[in-house]
Amino acid sequence: MFAHVMKSVLKIFLITSLLSAEFSSAYAQGIFSSGKSTTSDADKQEIENSESPRFMMRRFVEILNNENVEEAFNYVEFPKGLNLDAKRKLVEELMEVLNKRGNIDLALISNNPSGSLSDDxxxxxxxxxxxxxxxxxxxxxxxxxxEKTRKGWRFSSEFMERIPDVAETLHLSSFENKLPPQLVGHxxxxxxxxxxxxxxxxIAISVLASMLLSWVLFHIMKRLVSRLQLVVPDEIFMSFITPLRLFTGLFVFGFAILFLDTDLGFRQKLGYFESVTLTLTFSIFALRLTAAAIELSRLSYERQGKTNSTAMLGPIRKGLSVLIVVLCAISLMRNLGFDVTAIIAGLGIGGVAIALAGQKTIENLFGGISILMDQPVxxxxxxxxxxxxxxxxxxxxxxxxxxTLDRTVVSIPxxxxxxxxxxxxxxRDKFRWLSQLGIRMDASTDQMRLLLMQIKELMLSHPMIYKDPARVRFVSFGASSLNIEIFAYVKASNHNEYIAVVEDMNLRILDIIRNAGTDLAYPAQTLFLERGAGISKEKVADVEKRISQIKEQDGFPQPFYPSSWAEDKYDTLEFPENNPSI
Known part of the structure; x- marks a missing residue:
């Protein structure tokens, strides 16, 4: 079960990773539009926090898209001693540097007017x-x-002092300087x-690299599984080809884009597209991984002969798949700018309502899962x-x-x-045999001793009776019988075999009782005149002779049956008996 527990932990880890897989958070509506505004709740929240760093940078991105140098003056804290032309040039260089080398995630910028209090x-x-x-x-x-006239967040003068050096480096090392004017100017x-x-x-490099890298990762996975001596069908490996290609392709594409010097607005849009694609890729990967884990569990259960445990794998897979799809949908809606807090709250309330309405059904479902996992039956x-x-x-x-034994079917929740x-x-590993014999009241003490000894000898010599405990004792006086209790465990794998062994023992014990010159007692008090042969006097005399011989030799083994008496009698009878006495 350890392997299955580890697989379950892996699924939980993957789902948790999906929750944090919103790599580029949502960009609100109108961030990259041409100055158009919306009246959504998100925008109202931005208007309320108009003094926040995020609001300032959101507006500056629009300025970058429109290449409005004059308006950009309001968002810059200039170093001292610059004239108007120097300031204009510095702003143009700032816009160029941000467009080509700026790495900014608007969703990570503080929406607090006081800024983030957790940075250094x-x-x-x-x-x-x-x-x-x-x-x-x-x-x-x-x-x-x-300042009263210019209150708000602006690019700091210390930061602006470093812009000219970066801009000069970009001009000297710019790839555009080596290209024809037709490719650069249009x-x-x-x-x-x-x-x-x-x-x-x-895109072409990303496609080729994704095919190559996914092939390498695929064979690394196969070699790792082979080295761990795990049995994994090829179909499971093939199911991971698509998400592996998407992962590697997105990684290579994101790396290649860094060399194109595209402007900040385009990179923000591209990052938004990559985040949506990456979320979908994670969802596909999670669904494939869930299907692979369920299939491996099914194969493992079948190899162990636990075919009943596979009944719950289907519902478990469906439940995990629904959870993954829901998390993916929430992530995508957040990327599209929706307020997912209300959606999650609605799902929570709906889940509580469904849980209350289907309480018994859910209780029975988990009861079935516990039965299949614990396997009491x-x-x-x-x-x-x-x-x-x-x-x-x-x-x-x-x-x-x-x-049931009456051949009816009982359905139990x-x-x-x-x-x-x-x-x-x-x-059960063995069957208990507990029986009580009622011997006639007129049986002598010697006859009872002989019965006890011979029945004990029978139990020790029978190959289908466990030797410990093989107990036979004279336990009580009944109303019309002398009661002997027999207790032992039978070596049987099923009830039919157990009954066959008990039947054989009963027949042998009946022979012992009859040969001892006595019989089973009648469970009633009866007054009768005996005119028939009655008890055989010859057998009584023979028994008395045998008892005398036993007393003269070693004596009776009762009550403890020493091992020196018992060992030579172990498993000496034939079972089943070839020629039972009739």
């Missing part, structure tokens, strides 16, 4: 992203201005022609279940069906069945 910068400062340069990158810093949908060509090449087992005795015919999602006292006769 001064209270009036805020880090909102990174400028990716070689050899060292540096943070994009904002400062909150308290744009299509705001993207330069050479960048469109680069996008096509990046299996299909085909005979036993006593509460007050019902019979054979288990089926363990379903809602109830367990039992075929799983919730009730799992709380019953279940006595499974199929799992």
């Amino acid at each position: 910068v001064k209270p009036e400062m805020e880090k909102i992203g990174t400028i990716l340069t070689t050899p060292n990158s540096f943070p994009i810093m904002l400062r909150f201005s308290t 744009k299509l949908f705001g993207i330069k022609i050479w960048q469109w060509i680069g996008l096509a090449i990046a 299996r299909v085909g087992d005979f036993g006593r279940f509460g007050t019902t005795m019979g054979t288990v015919e089926d363990i379903g999602l809602r109830s367990t069906r039992v075929r 799983n919730a009730e069945f799992s709380h019953m006292t279940l006595e499974n006769f199929e799992k």
Whole structure:
């Protein structure tokens, strides 16, 4: 069961990973539009927090898209001593650096007017992203201005002082300087022609790399499974090809885009597309992994002969698949800008309502799961279940069906069945034999000793009787009998074999009783005149002679039957008997 527990833990880990797999959070409606605004709840929240760093950067992205240098002046804290032309040039360089090397995630920027209080910068400062340069990158810093005319968040003067050096480096190392003017000077949908060509090449490289890397990962997985000596069908490996290709393709594509110097707005849109695609890829991977785990569990149960346990694998797979799809849908809706908090709250209320309405059904479902996992009984087992005795015919999602000794079928809800006292006769390793003999009251003491000794000898010599405890004792005086109790365990694998052994022992004991010159007692008090032969005097005399011989030799072995007397009698009889006496 350890392997199955580990698989379950792996599924839970994957689902938890999916919850955190919203790699690029939602970009609100209108972020990349041409100045158009909406009246959604999200926008109302932004208007309420208009002094927050996120609101400031959201508006600056629109300025970047529109290439509005004059309006960008309001969001910059200039170093001292710059004239108007120097300021304009610095703003243009800022826009160029942000477009080409800016790494900013709007969703991660604080929406608090005071900024994030958990970073390691001064209270009036805020880090909102990174400028990716070689050899060292540096943070994009904002400062909150308290000037009455220009109150709000702006790019800090310290950050702006580093922009000219980065811009000069970009000009010297820019790939555009080596391209024909026709590819650099013309744009299509705001993207330069050479960048469109680069996008096509990046897509082609991503497709080829995804095929190569997925093939390598596929064979690494197969070799790892082979080294661990696990039996995994090839169909399961093949099911992971598609998500592996998508993962590797997205990774290579994201890396290749860094060399195209596309503007910040386009990268934000591309990041939004990648986050949606990556969420779908994670969902496909999670569904394939769930199906693979369920299939491996099914094969493992079948190899162990636990075919009944496979009944619950189908519902478990469906439940996990529904959970994965729901989490994927919530993630996608968040990426599309919806407020998922209300959706999650609605799902929670709906789940509570469904749970209350289907309480008994859910209780029976989990009762069935506990029966199949714990396996106190299996299909085909005979036993006593509460007050019902019979054979288990089926363990379903809602109830367990039992075929009784009267050949009727009793259907017991799983919730009730799992709380019953279940006595499974199929799992006993041996059968108990407890019997009581009533010997005639006129039997002599010597006859009783001989009976006890010979029955003990019979039990020790019979190959189907366990030697410990093989007990025969004169236990009580009945109203009309001398009572001998026989207790032993029978070596039998089923009830029919047990009955056959008990029948053989009873016949042999009956012969012993008759040969001892006595008989079983009648369970009544009867006054009669005996005119027939009665008890055989010859047998009585023979018994008395045998008793005298035993007394003269070693004496009777009662009451403890020493091992020196018992050992030479072990398993000396034939069973079944070839020529039983009639």
